[in-house]
Amino acid sequence: MIRIYSKFFIRILMVLFWILIIIFYVYSPIVTNLLPSKKTLNVYCWVDVIDENSIREFEKETGIDVNLSFYEHNFELLSKLEITQGKDYDLIFVTDFVIPLLIKANLLQPIDSSKLDFWNDIEPSLFNKEFDPGNKYSAPYQWDIYVVGYNKKLYPNGVPAKDWSLIFDRNIMPKHIGMLEESNEAFMVGAQYLFKNTNDITEEKLEKIKDLLIAQKPNVESYVDLRASDLLSSGAAPVAVGQSAYITRPMKFSKNISFYVPSEGSFAVFDSFVIPKYSDKLELIYKFLDFVNRKSSVKKITERYFYLPNRKDLLMEGKFELGSYQEIQDLLKKVSIFSTNIPIKKLNECWMEVKSY
Amino acid sequence: MNNFKKLFYEDGAFFISIPALLWQLLFLILPISIMFIASFLIYKSGTFTKFTFEHYKSVFDLPHFYVIFRSVILAFFNSTLCLIFAYPVAYYLSIRTTRYKNLSLFFLTLPFWINFLVHIYSWFFILDYAGLLNSLLIKLGIIKTPVHFINTVGSIMLVMLHGYLPFMILPLYTVLEKLDKKLIEASLDLGATRTYTFFRIVLPLSYTGASAGFFLVFVLSFGEFLIPALLGGGKTLFVGTLISEYFLMLGSLPQGAAFTFVSALILILSLLFCRLLLKYFFRGR
Amino acid sequence: MFGKIKNIFLPSMVFFIYAFLYLPILIMAIFSFNKASIGFKWIGFTTEWYQKLFYSDEIWYVFKNSLIVALSAVFLSVTIGVALVWGLYRKNTKLLSLFYSNIMIPEIVSSVSLLSLFILFSIPLGLNALVIGHTLLGLGFVIPILNVRFQELNYNLIEASLDLGANIWTTFFKVVLPFLVPAIVSASLLVFIVSLDDFLIAFFCSDSTSQTLSLYIYSTIRAGVSPLVNALSTLMLVGSSVLVLLFIYISLKFIPENND
Numbered sequence: 066m067i068r069i070y071s072k073f074f075i076r077i078l079m080v081l082f083w084i085l086i087i088i089f090y091v092y093s094p095i096v097t098n099l100l101p102s103k104k105t106l107n108v109y110c111w112v113d114v115i116d117e118n119s120i121r122e123f124e125k126e127t128g129i130d131v132n133l134s135f136y137e138h139n140f141e142l143l144s145k146l147e148i149t150q151g152k153d154y155d156l157i158f159v160t161d162f163v164i165p166l167l168i169k170a171n172l173l174q175p176i177d178s179s180k181l182d183f184w185n186d187i188e189p190s191l192f193n194k195e196f197d198p199g200n201k202y203s204a205p206y207q208w209d210i211y212v213v214g215y216n217k218k219l220y221p222n223g224v225p226a227k228d229w230s231l232i233f234d235r236n237i238m239p240k241h242i243g244m245l246e247e248s249n250e251a252f253m254v255g256a257q258y259l260f261k262n263t264n265d266i267t268e269e270k271l272e273k274i275k276d277l278l279i280a281q282k283p284n285v286e287s288y289v290d291l292r293a294s295d296l297l298s299s300g301a302a303p304v305a306v307g308q309s310a311y312i313t314r315p316m317k318f319s320k321n322i323s324f325y326v327p328s329e330g331s332f333a334v335f336d337s338f339v340i341p342k343y344s345d346k347l348e349l350i351y352k353f354l355d356f357v358n359r360k361s362s363v364k365k366i367t368e369r370y371f372y373l374p375n376r377k378d379l380l381m382e383g384k385f386e387l388g389s390y391q392e393i394q395d396l397l398k399k400v401s402i403f404s405t406n407i408p409i410k411k412l413n414e415c416w417m418e419v420k421s422y
Numbered sequence: 423m424n425n426f427k428k429l430f431y432e433d434g435a436f437f438i439s440i441p442a443l444l445w446q447l448l449f450l451i452l453p454i455s456i457m458f459i460a461s462f463l464i465y466k467s468g469t470f471t472k473f474t475f476e477h478y479k480s481v482f483d484l485p486h487f488y489v490i491f492r493s494v495i496l497a498f499f500n501s502t503l504c505l506i507f508a509y510p511v512a513y514y515l516s517i518r519t520t521r522y523k524n525l526s527l528f529f530l531t532l533p534f535w536i537n538f539l540v541h542i543y544s545w546f547f548i549l550d551y552a553g554l555l556n557s558l559l560i561k562l563g564i565i566k567t568p569v570h571f572i573n574t575v576g577s578i579m580l581v582m583l584h585g586y587l588p589f590m591i592l593p594l595y596t597v598l599e600k601l602d603k604k605l606i607e608a609s610l611d612l613g614a615t616r617t618y619t620f621f622r623i624v625l626p627l628s629y630t631g632a633s634a635g636f637f638l639v640f641v642l643s644f645g646e647f648l649i650p651a652l653l654g655g656g657k658t659l660f661v662g663t664l665i666s667e668y669f670l671m672l673g674s675l676p677q678g679a680a681f682t683f684v685s686a687l688i689l690i691l692s693l694l695f696c697r698l699l700l701k702y703f704f705r706g707r
Numbered sequence: 708m709f710g711k712i713k714n715i716f717l718p719s720m721v722f723f724i725y726a727f728l729y730l731p732i733l734i735m736a737i738f739s740f741n742k743a744s745i746g747f748k749w750i751g752f753t754t755e756w757y758q759k760l761f762y763s764d765e766i767w768y769v770f771k772n773s774l775i776v777a778l779s780a781v782f783l784s785v786t787i788g789v790a791l792v793w794g795l796y797r798k799n800t801k802l803l804s805l806f807y808s809n810i811m812i813p814e815i816v817s818s819v820s821l822l823s824l825f826i827l828f829s830i831p832l833g834l835n836a837l838v839i840g841h842t843l844l845g846l847g848f849v850i851p852i853l854n855v856r857f858q859e860l861n862y863n864l865i866e867a868s869l870d871l872g873a874n875i876w877t878t879f880f881k882v883v884l885p886f887l888v889p890a891i892v893s894a895s896l897l898v899f900i901v902s903l904d905d906f907l908i909a910f911f912c913s914d915s916t917s918q919t920l921s922l923y924i925y926s927t928i929r930a931g932v933s934p935l936v937n938a939l940s941t942l943m944l945v946g947s948s949v950l951v952l953l954f955i956y957i958s959l960k961f962i963p964e965n966n967d
Contacts, residue, residue, distance in 0.1 A: 076436060083440045087448065091839065107915040112926045117765055126766075132768060133917040137927040144673040145914070154915040174874050241570065246656060246673075258838040258857060287573045287655030295931045299552030301570060386588045413672050420667075421659040434875070441787040441796030442846060446805060447842050453820035457825060469793075511724050514717045529957055533728045535949045537904045539938040541964045544731035547738065547932060554734060585726065638811065645813025647907060652928060662815045669819055669911070675826065684814060 086245065105130040107351050110158035111137065111290075113370045114207070114336075115357060123356045129349050138247055139163050139422045141411065144170055151341030156350050161196045161335045162249055162403040164203050173202045181349050183358035188377040190397050194335060196405065203337035204354060207372035209330045210387065211245075211254070214293065214312035214324040219303040228328040229258040229303055232279055240284035243296040243305030248416035249403050250290075250332075251278055255308065256402075257329050266407040275415040279422050288420070297322050312372040326385070326396065333400040341353045345357055360385075435600030445550045460537070461679035477680035486664065490685050491662040494692045496575075499643040501636045501696075504590040508635065512594035513624070516601065527595065534588040542652050545581045549653075549660060570616070581649050586642065590635040597631025598624075629704040637693060644689050661685045708816055712965035720762030729899055739937035741748040756938035764801055766923070766939065773833065777902035777907075779838045780876070781895045789887065792853045793879065803918070811845025817843065818907040825912060832914040845898035852897070856890035894956040900947055 068152070098325045104127075108115070116186035120131050136142050140158050151172050159167070167173050178184045178200065188391070191205045194309050213231060215224055216336045225237040232242050233255070245251045256272035286302045299316035307310065311325045340350055356362060360376060367383065373393070374380060381390045461477055481487065515526060527536040533541065548554045556568035571577050601624065609619040647662030658665070665685075668678030741758075742750040760766055769781065795802060809817075819841050825832055860883065868878040906921040920943070927936050 072433070075433060077434075079437050080440055081445050084448075087441075087444060091830050091835060094833050094835055109915045112930050117763060132916060132918075133765060133921070134918045135915075137929065140673075142672040144670050145832075147673065149832055149914055152831070159879060171574070196602070222955065233535065282657070285655075285657060286570065287657070289656055289929060291930045296551070300568070301551030373690060410672070417659075417664070417667060417672070418485045420656065421489045430866060435794040435796075435798070438790035442791035442806075442850070443802070444848065445787060448808075449821060449824070449839055450809070450817060453824040454816070457820045457823050460823065460827075475901070507720075507724060510720045511715055514721050514727055514771050524959075526736065529725065530728070530950075531716040532948060532951055535900050535904075536732065537921065537924075537940075537943050538737075539921055539928065540732065540943055543924070543928050544735035546733050546928065548731055553932075555788060558953045579859070584727065584731070587724070601793065641811060641813060648925075652925075661814070665815055665819055666910075668816075670823060675823055678819065679823070681821065685817070 095343070099279045104128060105132060106155045106346060106353055107134065107153060107191070108205075108353075109134050109136060109142070109154045110157045111135055111180045114158055114366075116362075117363055119357065122177050123353065127349075127352055130189050131353065132413060138149045139249075140247070142168075145213075146170075146341070150343065152170060154341050155344040155346050156353065157339050157341060158336060159339055160335065160403075161194065161203075161204075161406050164196045164337065164339060165405045167204060167339065168197070172342055173339050174344070175201045176204055176340060177351075178204075182355050183357075183376070186358070186360075188380055190336060190394065191270055191375055194402060196335075196402065197337075199416045203339050204287060205334075206358070206376045207336045207337045207366070207375065208333060209308040209310050209372050210326065210396060211250070211306065211323045211334075212312055212326050214297050214307065214322055215304050216297055216300060216321050216323065217323050218302045218321045219300070224304075224325070227325045229254060231276060232306055233258050233417060235280070238281070239303045241302040241325050242281075242284055242285055243290065243302045243307065244281070244285045244286050244288050244295045245306050248412050249407070251416065251419070252407070252412055253332055253403050257332075258329070261329055263401055263404055266404070268408060268411050271407070271411055271415050278416075278419045282419065282422055292394075309373070309387060314371045316386065326387075328353065331400050332403060334403070335396065356368050450539050454676055457679040458642055459684060461683055463676055464570075465674070465676050473659060477676050478684065479679050480677065482683045486681065489659050489664050490661055490688050491636075492658070493644050493685070494661060496579070496582070496646075496686060497640045498692070498696065499694050500579065500586060500643045501590075501639045503579075503583050504639050505588050505632060505636055508587055508590035508594055512591050512598050512631075516598035517597055517603075530591055531588050533584075538585060538648060541585055542581060542648060545577070545584070545632075545653065549577050549580075573657060574652060575654070577653045578649055581653055582646065585649070586639045589642070593631040593635040593638070594628065595631075597628050601627055605639070626705045629700070632704060633697065633700050636696065640696065641689065646683075709766040732940075735937055736941040736944060739941045741934065743934075757936045759935060760938050760942070763935075768917050769920050769923040773903055773918055776834055776837045776841055776917075776919065777899050780841035780845050780902045781898045782840065783842040783943040784849050785891055785895055786899050787842075788846055788849035788853055789891065792850060792857050792914060793883065796857060800854070803850055806846055809844060814844075814905075814907045818911045821908065831916070832912050834917045836912040837870060837909055837917055838920070840912055841898075841902040844901055844905065844908070848897045848901065848921075849894045852890050852894045853887065860886055861869055889960070893954050893956050896950050896957075900950055903943075903947075 090205065095189065099225060106129055108131060115133065120133070125132060134154075136145070139162075141168060142157070142159060142422050143163060146157075146167065147170065164173075181204070184204075187205060191208060192200050197203045212276060213229075215231075219239075228232075232238055232244070243374070245254065252271065252274050253263055253268070255277050256266055256270065257276060260270065286296060288309060290305070290307040293305040293311040296302040297312065298319040298321075309324065316322045338354060340347070344350065357366075358375070359402040360378060363374045363376050363379055364383075367371065367379060371384065373387070374383070380393065381393075385393065387393055434646055439534070462473055462475070464472055464476075472612060515523060515530075518526075546553075550556070551568050551570060551572065553572075555571065556565075559565045560568065605627075606619055607624055609623050610616070614622075643667075645662045646660060647666060650658055650663050651666075652658045665678055665682055668681055701705070727950070740752050740754065742753045742755075742892050780957060792803065815864050818840065821836070821843075823835055824830070830836065864882055865878055869875070873881070903920065905919075906925060909919045910925075913919065924936060924939065
């Protein structure tokens with residue numbers, strides 16, 4: 066009897082032993098994170114943001130290792146950050162509308178702009194936007210305006226309308242268009258077309274926009290705006306919506322592409338660097354930020370990826386398809402920003418409905 | 423002393439068997455059970471609250487449900503096409519007795535081991551609007567303007583066929599290989615035509631391999647994520663992509679869990695239905 | 708007569724299917740040597756894309772991550788897999804069929820449920836999380852392969868060894884393990900390939916430090932066609948083929964052997 070009892074007891078002990086070992090293994094990253102880390106920076110951004118050669122230069126200059134990780138969608142970023150509390154990232158590159166959400170979720174720490182050399186070189190009108198008043202948490206790095214690109218060869222007499230109706234109105238919409246990918250982008254653009262402004266987006270308005278997007282869907286060639294340049298230059302889609310960077314990129318080697326800024330008004334995005342709350346490598350981060358915001362680094366990025374630079378000097382000197390410095394300034398005054406006052410859950414649910422239709 | 427040794431061996435065996443079993447329990451069975459339970463709860467700000475059926479109810483809202491059926495149809499067509507194309511290959515290999523048989527088999531399974539993303543990318547390369555296929559067809563004068571191959575359901579089906587064909591060929595080949603050739607000889611000797619022999623002898627005997635392959639391909643294509651995401655242009659959602667959206671975009675665990683289980687249930691029902699179909703087709707009434 | 712058609716029809720169909728399976732990847736491999744960065748005109752032969760790959764820090768970093776995860780998954784799944792099959796040898800072998808379902812369950816379900824587990828128990832995501840998931844996948848391959856090999860084991864050998872006075876552990880290491888080596892090697896290769904190939908588990912359970920090769924390729928593919936990805940894919944193609952060749956070679960070489 067005792068033998069059977071103790072045998073059972075021993076077996077329970079064995080199971081507990083292994084459970085402890087597995088738990089130890091599974092939770093070990095928490096322990097290793099507490100150790101003083103080497104000079105590495107973990108940056109979370111998307112694919113065409115930072116140039117690899119610049120990173121190598123930075124690593125050589127400072128001896129700091131930089132690890133890039135990519136993500137695809139802003140909501141993916143939000144979910145991952147909520148799960149991990151941003152504990153493993155040192156620097157994150159996000160689109161503007163995510164920033165208030167991150168601030169509210171208490172995931173960011175403020176940036177001390179006095180420690181950054183390049184702060185005064187940034188174009189002043191990029192600062193103090195409604196998503197981060199005073200720029201306490203974000204350092205604007207790239208910005209861009211949404212435009213509608215079109216293939217001049219397929220529209221020899223010009224486009225029928227230079228506003229959002231080219232992608233929504235059944236009478237003039239082409240059979241294949243390239244559309245935007247993220248929910249907030251698509252819905253803001255729809256709101257601009259239907260209601261001429263993006264104030265007070267209620268749930269009812271969201272429903273109406275959803276119906277508009279569903280009606281648009283049969284004509285959509287692809288929702289991946291990253292490939293807008295491919296779509297336009299290959300001729301797969303005569304019209305494509307996207308950030309001006311995606312549209313102007315192929316203009317270099319394809320003379321058939323042109324674009325316009327919709328007359329009802331367009332949107333600008335200010336992609337910025339933010340620092341997650343739990344990162345303690347502030348010195349390294351500031352060094353990195355100083356480096357990538359140097360005139361030479363920003364120039365390289367602008368020439369390679371065609372986003373609009375944040376530095377005032379480059380904006381004044383460079384030749385941009387959007388126009389001269391003064392024209393860009395005027396545009397900046399007129400564009401709106403993706404508002405964060407819309408009910409996000411309802412927004413994503415409607416977008417899922419559109420996508421699954 | 424011997425008794426103690428025996429005990430030690432028994433317990434020793436138990437001791438070393440635990441990790442694997444624990445692994446399976448903790449990381450497969452437990453998570454799925456948790457998800458199952460979670461699908462009945464509401465998850466707000468990090469904690470679970472009341473018990474509810476509302477997640478399951480919301481799955482039956484039309485657009486999401488439609489996605490499940492779309493996946494079933496896709497999986498069904500894919501499995502059937504795979505079966506149709508795999509059968510001749512498996513049959514041919516099984517009746518050939520050259521020394522190249524093993525080599526041919528090796529080459530047939532090699533694509534299975536190559537990273538799936540590489541496969542998808544290579545099709546991208548070919549099917550793109552400005553891609554190889556279009557350029558070739560235009561050069562040959564067959565079409566004047568490029569065809570929109572990519573970003574359509576057709577391209578999804580094509581690449582899925584490409585990806586899952588090896589899964590179907592192997593089980594079929596295994597079963598056909600073990601087929602006693604004497605049976606076929608006997609049938610032919612008794613005066614049956616080749617066609618009759620095939621449909622009444624070979625086909626029914628290959629049922630086990632065919633159904634194994636069919637179900638494997640069915641289950642795997644049902645939950646496919648990569649191909650619709652990359653080749654569909656984000657236009658058509660299937661179960662795989664929708665589940666990922668639930669978890670990564672909406673961040674709603676219980677809803678995603680409920681959807682997953684409803685899809686799983688429908689998958690099992692479809693499998694049972696297909697089993698009947700296959701049995702009828704292969705084995706007759 | 709009908710048979711004659713079959714003699715032409717069948718082989719040609721088989722040929723087309725082989726072509727269908729191989730042409731896309733071969734074409735992609737050929738074009739990775741193309742000088743042009745876009746388009747399909749053959750401009751000239753070049754290995755510049757491969758050189759760019761070689762010098763790309765980013766690619767080495769993700770490759771290192773993938774390698775770490777794959778090797779850990781192989782080590783873990785083979786060790787505990789062998790332990791399990793040996794522990795259950797001639798006893799409760801029905802339990803092993805529990806593991807056969809690992810391959811059948813769609814990966815999206817297992818990755819998503821793993822993610823849920825990690826969220827609920829605040830388990831940190833990252834390389835460890837990936838290793839956990841890949842070991843799970845690996846067990847689904849290791850256990851069937853080892854089980855088959857164990858069935859071929861002649862129990863008389865073990866009995867003989869025990870009778871001669873060796874304890875069970877010596878028996879294991881000196882008799883059983885050498886017999887298992889081919890199965891272990893082939894299972895390891897399999898798990899290695901599967902781990903490198905995995906996308907879904909990495910997609911859901913990775914964090915900023917655990918970007919893997921598959922994730923990297925996925926991000927770059929979404930942005931469109933790029934010759935670097937061509938070159939990288941070709942390298943992976945060659946790598947996988949070599950590993951599979953090894954796998955086949957080893958399994959073929961050791962199958963006729965039964966003992967010793």
